[in-house]
Amino acid sequence: MTIGNILSQTRISPAKMSVLLVALLPVPPKLTGESSRRDETQQQINADSLRAVFDLVLTHLQYVSYEGMIMDCTDGKTRLCFPILSTWIADHAEHTTLHGIGSKSCPKCEVPCNKPGGNPREVYKVRDYAIYEEKARQLESGEAASTQEYVRQVGIKIGRNVFTGR
Numbered sequence: 001m002t003i004g005n006i007l008s009q010t011r012i013s014p015a016k017m018s019v020l021l022v023a024l025l026p027v028p029p030k031l032t033g034e035s036s037r038r039d040e041t042q043q044q045i046n047a048d049s050l051r052a053v054f055d056l057v058l059t060h061l062q063y064v065s066y067e068g069m070i071m072d073c074t075d076g077k078t079r080l081c082f083p084i085l086s087t088w089i090a091d092h093a094e095h096t097t098l099h100g101i102g103s104k105s106c107p108k109c110e111v112p113c114n115k116p117g118g119n120p121r122e123v124y125k126v127r128d129y130a131i132y133e134e135k136a137r138q139l140e141s142g143e144a145a146s147t148q149e150y151v152r153q154v155g156i157k158i159g160r161n162v163f164t165g166r
Helices: 036-067 092-099 129-141 146-154
Strands: 069-072 078-081
Touching: 036 092, 129 146
Parallel strands: none
Antiparallel strands: 069 078
């Protein structure tokens, strides 16, 4: 983790120590045997481990972003600050894992899995992960039968988004 308004020359210099290691992500042991059930179980274990680490790291940050925290500033004064996580660097595979979407899905919009790279002028609805969380609640409670089809169409995996807190 680093602060965005630090000069890049300072930030990339290891001697300046402007980057803080927040957490190391665990790699769960691989399950042995050959079956599709084992693969599903392995994926669920990996997702649960990742979610547990993110819950541990981001829970305090979420609280501080709402309540604020007294921090020292560079001018020597102390101020009430509201730090937020503003960027996340990840490749496509990491985005799909973190957001709980299919590997052929776009993390930004709801382009159908069979249409990526199609007409660049076509506009698709922006993904709203809050709606997905509500749909997951509906599925768990058995409220809506049409929800299952919606989930399949937008390419989300229920219970796998590490940012929703579920």
